[in-house]
Amino acid sequence: MVAAMESFHVSTRRRTDFVDITRQVEAAVSELGLREGVVTVFIPHTTAGITINEHADPDVMADVEAVLERLVPWRGDYAHAEGNAAAHVKASLLGSSARVLVSDGQLRLGTWQGIFLCEFDGPRTRTVWVSA
Amino acid sequence: MVAAMESFHVSTRRRTDFVDITRQVEAAVSELGLREGVVTVFIPHTTAGITINEHADPDVMADVEAVLERLVPWRGDYAHAEGNAAAHVKASLLGSSARVLVSDGQLRLGTWQGIFLCEFDGPRTRTVWVSA
Amino acid sequence: MVAAMESFHVSTRRRTDFVDITRQVEAAVSELGLREGVVTVFIPHTTAGITINEHADPDVMADVEAVLERLVPWRGDYAHAEGNAAAHVKASLLGSSARVLVSDGQLRLGTWQGIFLCEFDGPRTRTVWVSA
Numbered sequence: 001m002v003a004a005m006e007s008f009h010v011s012t013r014r015r016t017d018f019v020d021i022t023r024q025v026e027a028a029v030s031e032l033g034l035r036e037g038v039v040t041v042f043i044p045h046t047t048a049g050i051t052i053n054e055h056a057d058p059d060v061m062a063d064v065e066a067v068l069e070r071l072v073p074w075r076g077d078y079a080h081a082e083g084n085a086a087a088h089v090k091a092s093l094l095g096s097s098a099r100v101l102v103s104d105g106q107l108r109l110g111t112w113q114g115i116f117l118c119e120f121d122g123p124r125t126r127t128v129w130v131s132a
Numbered sequence: 133m134v135a136a137m138e139s140f141h142v143s144t145r146r147r148t149d150f151v152d153i154t155r156q157v158e159a160a161v162s163e164l165g166l167r168e169g170v171v172t173v174f175i176p177h178t179t180a181g182i183t184i185n186e187h188a189d190p191d192v193m194a195d196v197e198a199v200l201e202r203l204v205p206w207r208g209d210y211a212h213a214e215g216n217a218a219a220h221v222k223a224s225l226l227g228s229s230a231r232v233l234v235s236d237g238q239l240r241l242g243t244w245q246g247i248f249l250c251e252f253d254g255p256r257t258r259t260v261w262v263s264a
Numbered sequence: 265m266v267a268a269m270e271s272f273h274v275s276t277r278r279r280t281d282f283v284d285i286t287r288q289v290e291a292a293v294s295e296l297g298l299r300e301g302v303v304t305v306f307i308p309h310t311t312a313g314i315t316i317n318e319h320a321d322p323d324v325m326a327d328v329e330a331v332l333e334r335l336v337p338w339r340g341d342y343a344h345a346e347g348n349a350a351a352h353v354k355a356s357l358l359g360s361s362a363r364v365l366v367s368d369g370q371l372r373l374g375t376w377q378g379i380f381l382c383e384f385d386g387p388r389t390r391t392v393w394v395s396a
Binding site for chain 3: 136137172174175176177178203204209210211212213214217220221223224225227228229231261263264
């Protein structure tokens with residue numbers, strides 16, 4: 001039987017921070033008992049996102065951070081009064097979830113792919129949900 | 133038994149319009165009869181998208197609108213001759229679907245999260261599909 | 265019985281190239297034996313993405329290409345030393361997967377929608393995975 005949902009927490013360290021959560025998602029898939037199919041990795045926050053990208057060279061996510069900051073600067077003429085409008089916009093650009101295939105009980109990813117929690121308004125403790 | 137698909141219609145009011153469809157998706161999940169799992173919220177249009185973001189303060193989506201208009205202006209040097217090229221580009225940036233977890237027959241979202249239909253070439257009547 | 269996963273290969277022809285893979289995904293769904301539900305179309309690469317957009321007029325994807333190149337130029341002040349940092353950033357902006365509904369064994373898409381493999385660092389041979 002496949003459990004309904006697993007969750008885990010991630011502590012981020014900076015305002016913008018990309019944390020490789022591939023191993024935590026693998027552990028969640030194991031707990032779920034899913035052998036074949038697709039899992040959804042979902043973040044229940046509105047100033048953070050989920051993306052899949054290269055996890056071998058941290059410079060890749062540093063470039064993602066720099067481009068997003070250039071396109072959606074932290075300081076700007078925003079309507080939202082809490083001061084973190086840019087984080088909300090970045091969250092919608094990267095999205096609140098990723099889908100990953102599962103084969104023989106294991107995550108099936110490309111050679112260079114890792115799953116990243118994208119913090120845009122940290123540091124904070126974030127929650128990630130994984131469900132089949 | 134879980135039904136194959138539910139759908140509903142949304143009338144948008146402006147060229148760019150973000151409509152909170154969380155309640156309609158909840159009703160669709162109830163009609164589907166899904167108790168546990170993940171639903172896909174999909175928009176069968178190419179000048180509109182789906183995103184999940186804060187629904188407490190409408191200024192958040194106003195900022196998303198303003199940033200997208202700055203990055204992809206309505207008027208520009210586009211190839212597509214119908215005049216709505218920017219809407220197509222924005223649709224690819226935000227995406228055509230969102231996944232939402234369902235637990236005990238209810239949508240499971242973060243405290244501040246709502247599901248938004250993103251109109252980029254309105255006003256129009258749009259269709260949304262929900263499937264497990 | 266539904267098979268676990270189908271895959272196919274796509275040869276891209278230019279550095280940036282959007283290839284309509286709707287028919288290959290349809291064939292994969294047929295091979296999977298899925299009659300009703302949702303399939304995930306996933307690309308196991310970090311310099312390519314998947315999007316759904318208009319496939320009637322190729323100018324639409326030409327505009328997506330031009331806007332992405334303007335927002336994330338190929339040449340720039342990037343940290344990643346392999347010279348393809350822009351491709352990684354574009355991959356995260358468009359995403360590594362799409363979800364498509366399946367009804368009566370067929371893909372259920374809007375009238376103008378096609379599924380595109382988005383090459384950002386070609387030409388290469390790419391792999392696409394399809395799973396229920």
